[in-house]
Amino acid sequence: MDVTSQCDIAAGGAANAPDGAAERDCLLVLIGSSGYDIDLIHAGKRLAEAVHAVWAVVDVETSRFRFMPDRDRARRLEILRIAESLGAEAVTLHGATAATTIAAYARLRQASKILVGSPTRLGWLAVSQYARLAALKRLSPGIEIIAIAPRSASAHAPGLVPRMPARQRGEHFRRRVRHYLSAVAVTAICTAIAFPLSGHVDLINIVMIYTLGAAVAGLLLGRGPSALTAVTNILAFDYFFVPPIFSLEVLDANYLVTFTAMLVVALIIANLMIAVRERTEAAGAREHHTAALYAITRDLAVARDVDAMVTTAVRHIGEVLQAYALVLMCDEDGRIIVSQIVAARDRRPVVDVNVAHWVAAKRRRAGMGTRQFPAEPATYLPLQGSHVTIGVLVVERADATGIMLSEQQRLLEAMADQLALALERARLAELAHAAQLAAERAILRNTLLASISHDLRTPLSAIAGAGSIVAQNDFSLDIYRRVTLGRLIEDKARDMSDLLTNVLELVRLESGADVLNRDWHSLSDIVGLAIARHESRLAGWEVITDVPGDLPLLSVDSNLMVQMLSNLLENAIKYTPPGTRIHISAQRFDGVIRLVVEDTGPGLGIDAPEQLFEKFTRGRLESDIGGVGLGLAICRAVSRLHGGEIRATASPMGGARFEIAVPHDEEPSVLESPPSVA
Amino acid sequence: MTVGMHVALVVEDDRAVQKVLRMMFEANGFRVVVADSCARGERDARSQRPDLSIVDLGLPDFDGIELIRSIRTWSPMPIIVLSARTAEAQRLAAFEAGADDYVLKPFSAPELLARARAALRRHVRGEEPTGILEFSDLSIDLSRRVVQLRGGGEVRLTPLEHRILETLARNRDRVVTHSQLMKEVWGPNRADTRSLRVFITTLRKKLERNPTRPTHIVTEPGVGYRLVVDSQRDDVDIDMHSSD
Numbered sequence: 057m058d059v060t061s062q063c064d065i066a067a068g069g070a071a072n073a074p075d076g077a078a079e080r081d082c083l084l085v086l087i088g089s090s091g092y093d094i095d096l097i098h099a100g101k102r103l104a105e106a107v108h109a110v111w112a113v114v115d116v117e118t119s120r121f122r123f124m125p126d127r128d129r130a131r132r133l134e135i136l137r138i139a140e141s142l143g144a145e146a147v148t149l150h151g152a153t154a155a156t157t158i159a160a161y162a163r164l165r166q167a168s169k170i171l172v173g174s175p176t177r178l179g180w181l182a183v184s185q186y187a188r189l190a191a192l193k194r195l196s197p198g199i200e201i202i203a204i205a206p207r208s209a210s211a212h213a214p215g216l217v218p219r220m221p222a223r224q225r226g227e228h229f230r231r232r233v234r235h236y237l238s239a240v241a242v243t244a245i246c247t248a249i250a251f252p253l254s255g256h257v258d259l260i261n262i263v264m265i266y267t268l269g270a271a272v273a274g275l276l277l278g279r280g281p282s283a284l285t286a287v288t289n290i291l292a293f294d295y296f297f298v299p300p301i302f303s304l305e306v307l308d309a310n311y312l313v314t315f316t317a318m319l320v321v322a323l324i325i326a327n328l329m330i331a332v333r334e335r336t337e338a339a340g341a342r343e344h345h346t347a348a349l350y351a352i353t354r355d356l357a358v359a360r361d362v363d364a365m366v367t368t369a370v371r372h373i374g375e376v377l378q379a380y381a382l383v384l385m386c387d388e389d390g391r392i393i394v395s396q397i398v399a400a401r402d403r404r405p406v407v408d409v410n411v412a413h414w415v416a417a418k419r420r421r422a423g424m425g426t427r428q429f430p431a432e433p434a435t436y437l438p439l440q441g442s443h444v445t446i447g448v449l450v451v452e453r454a455d456a457t458g459i460m461l462s463e464q465q466r467l468l469e470a471m472a473d474q475l476a477l478a479l480e481r482a483r484l485a486e487l488a489h490a491a492q493l494a495a496e497r498a499i500l501r502n503t504l505l506a507s508i509s510h511d512l513r514t515p516l517s518a519i520a521g522a523g524s525i526v527a528q529n530d531f532s533l534d535i536y537r538r539v540t541l542g543r544l545i546e547d548k549a550r551d552m553s554d555l556l557t558n559v560l561e562l563v564r565l566e567s568g569a570d571v572l573n574r575d576w577h578s579l580s581d582i583v584g585l586a587i588a589r590h591e592s593r594l595a596g597w598e599v600i601t602d603v604p605g606d607l608p609l610l611s612v613d614s615n616l617m618v619q620m621l622s623n624l625l626e627n628a629i630k631y632t633p634p635g636t637r638i639h640i641s642a643q644r645f646d647g648v649i650r651l652v653v654e655d656t657g658p659g660l661g662i663d664a665p666e667q668l669f670e671k672f673t674r675g676r677l678e679s680d681i682g683g684v685g686l687g688l689a690i691c692r693a694v695s696r697l698h699g700g701e702i703r704a705t706a707s708p709m710g711g712a713r714f715e716i717a718v719p720h721d722e723e724p725s726v727l728e729s730p731p732s733v734a
Numbered sequence: 735m736t737v738g739m740h741v742a743l744v745v746e747d748d749r750a751v752q753k754v755l756r757m758m759f760e761a762n763g764f765r766v767v768v769a770d771s772c773a774r775g776e777r778d779a780r781s782q783r784p785d786l787s788i789v790d791l792g793l794p795d796f797d798g799i800e801l802i803r804s805i806r807t808w809s810p811m812p813i814i815v816l817s818a819r820t821a822e823a824q825r826l827a828a829f830e831a832g833a834d835d836y837v838l839k840p841f842s843a844p845e846l847l848a849r850a851r852a853a854l855r856r857h858v859r860g861e862e863p864t865g866i867l868e869f870s871d872l873s874i875d876l877s878r879r880v881v882q883l884r885g886g887g888e889v890r891l892t893p894l895e896h897r898i899l900e901t902l903a904r905n906r907d908r909v910v911t912h913s914q915l916m917k918e919v920w921g922p923n924r925a926d927t928r929s930l931r932v933f934i935t936t937l938r939k940k941l942e943r944n945p946t947r948p949t950h951i952v953t954e955p956g957v958g959y960r961l962v963v964d965s966q967r968d969d970v971d972i973d974m975h976s977s978d
Contacts, residue, residue, distance in 0.1 A: 546842065553840050557820070573822070576928040578935045580946045581953050588947075601946040605939050609931055614955060615822060640946075 081109035113139035274326030286322035390444035405452030586621035596634030632657025812853035822956025
């Protein structure tokens with residue numbers, strides 16, 4: 057049995073929804089076996105309610121389904137929708153015969169009752185209906201089979217489905233006529249081939265030629281025409297080959313056996329051929345279905361955000377179904393946000409927002425081809441998340457008269473499901489990301505508080521101690537000691553101020569708001585400002601700058617860039633002995649300005665320099681050098697905000713090397729080109 | 735009080751900072767008047783006729799910028815802002831209100847004194863006609879648009895460079911904001927900071943020994959530029975460390 061449930065996911069959800077559904081009885085209603093499926097469904101509903109059972113309406117698509125007129129198929133689909141609206145699960149099964157398929161499904165669902173239509177047809181068709189009923193009874197021991205008779209003769213559901221347009225009906229008719237004419241042509245061709253051979257070969261070989269023709273007709277023309285071929289073959293054989301020739305008379309009664317065998321063989325071959333063809337076609341259709349689903353699933357998997365997902369889905373739906381589609385997104389409570397419409401392709405479907413609201417609220421489909429708002433030109437499908445409706449998919453066929461076939465409906469629903477899953481995933485990822493951010497922020501806050509309280513207290517104790525010594529009149533301090541204490545107080549206070557600046561700066565940078573205050577700046581100016589900040593302290597170090605004057609201006613936040621360089625210089629002052637050479641250079645590579653700060657000091661002293669850029673990470677733990685490890689974290693935040701990156705390596709000069717790459721745009725034009733030096 | 739002693743008005747509400755500033759200025763020959771609000775600062779500025787004001791921005795009654803604006807309506811005295819506000823926009827607002835200088839808290843006493851001294855010097859000198867600017871390593875003859883290097887050699891200035899330098903020289907030792915500079919050089923409605931940066935860079939190439947560490951045309955981040963002229967006339971001599 058090939059169970060591709062029409063709403064596998066939806067059915068699963070519905071089965072889980074009522075409490076204790078597993079213990080409740082299950083009742084199946086088989087449609088398609090009679091002309092009064094609506095009555096059957098209503099009976100099923102009453103019975104299910106009476107015995108408190110869950111009920112499912114099952115449509116079995118046997119191979120014959122493929123050759124049904126589109127109108128009949130649309131009607132069966134519509135009946136499933138009605139069943140759904142009455143609270144049933146709608147299930148579509150594929151199988152060889154209705155009886156075996158539903159029997160297997162009944163065992164799977166542990167159903168206690170199966171409702172089927174009572175045989176009503178007269179003639180030999182009724183025999184097949186009785187046979188099906190009998191087979192069902194035989195295949196389903198322990199399951200009650202209930203055959204329901206129609207309530208009235210006119211119990212069909214008229215007007216539910218729009219009649220096939222006249223143009224299409226005419227085409228359908230012409231195609232059938234063409235097939236029957238072809239069937240006769242096959243006989244004619246067989247006769248044309250066989251007649252010249254007459255007298256040279258045995259009649260048995262002539263029979264073979266006709267049988268071959270019947271097989272070809274079976275392969276190409278369908279059931280009715282190939283039956284016609286079987287009959288015309290016999291007539292032609294009789295007329296042209298069986299003595300007396302050119303007469304339908306048969307003198308030898310043995311030939312009646314030949315005729316019968318020919319007829320039976322031709323019919324069997326035709327049936328087999330048709331079955332093979334149907335299988336192939338069904339496999340092809342399934343493959344198409346699977347390929348389309350695979351394509352959309354694959355593309356949805358790589359789509360990064362909601363917009364990309366919706367655009368992908370809309371494109372796929374457009375291509376596969378020749379339709380225009382758009383998605384109306386819902387807010388967290390499942391209400392439509394009209395402003396959030398995502399559409400693609402040149403044309404959009406006409407959307408009635410009220411219908412969309414209804415679909416979002418009821419979580420049911422509406423619009424064309426459904427019971428609700430059937431006059432709408434588009435079909436509205438809810439994109440169902442686990443809790444709320446994520447959005448509404450609106451699809452309008454490019455060919456306005458085109459009825460969506462059941463395969464297409466199923467495909468569309470499967471695609472909508474895929475989109476809903478992807479969107480749900482995106483939403484959950486967003487939530488998870490937010491939660492992770494919140495957790496990280498909490499950790500950061502705690503670490504920050506711990507570090508700050510430690511790193512503020514240490515310099516404070518030095519300041520307090522030094523201050524108390526200076527204030528003490530008894531201590532005879534010579535000028536050297538007094539100056540030393542004064543300097544110490546100033547230095548420690550400055551350290552605290554720098555720490556505070558860094559903390560505030562980092563908090564601001566990580567707030568994620570639009571913090572960059574970009575303008576055009578020359579890099580040499582920025583380097584100069586950073587050096588100027590540490591002018592007095594850098595006196596003991598040998599600072600060499602190599603910033604070419606012809607570098608392009610950079611569109612950067614100069615304040616932050618200066619802060620970044622200043623932090624690097626600060627580190628150099630803190631971690632290298634006086635006399636160390638600090639080399640600041642800049643070079644231009646294509647599209648990138650590379651700024652390097654390196655020194656001849658003792659180096660980074662850490663195996664994985666990348667860690668230095670983490671917050672509260674320091675090269676030398678528990679050293680006597682003040683700081684909390686925020687300087688480089690700020691450097692990284694600043695370089696990333698500018699679309700660049702910072703790296704720490706060992707310098708060929710022997711010490712540490714920090715390299716910042718900042719992308720630069722094309723050189724800005726200047727009002728008057730700078731004159732060259734005379 | 736000695737005749738000729740400078741009077742400094744300190745508008746600051748924090749007692750500790752008041753004390754530090756008073757000590758610092760008095761140790762260096764100033765007479766100090768302290769006000770702890772905008773209103774008192776305004777009153778003292780009118781009654782005490784200070785030579786110089788040190789103004790904090792975060793004052794209890796009004797923003798210090800209001801006080802600067804108000805003083806500027808009747809007095810050209812040097813005003814130095816002493817504030818913990820670091821944002822460029824706030825610095826710019828202070829300069830545009832008429833401040834002469836902006837010193838960040840926490841401040842260093844020698845630096846604040848040096849700035850105060852420079853502001854006073856500038857004020858005493860007033861806006862002299864700018865003929866020849868003398869620097870330690872070069873002199874600039876603005877009328878001839880020639881830079882004479884001490885080591886020998888001449889560099890010519892282009893008309894635009896000359897106009898920039900001329901504008902900076904007229905306000906020597908004072909910050910000239912970007913917009914002010916652009917208006918003077920290019921005229922109104924042609925503001926383009928990129929051009930300004932390019933010309934400052936080329937000017938520095940001609941004037942500075944090391945353009946990356948300029949000593950003549952100094953950047954006031956986010957605000958503008960300042961032409962620093964060494965002066966031989968130090969009318970206020972300040973040295974903290976030798977005062978003991």
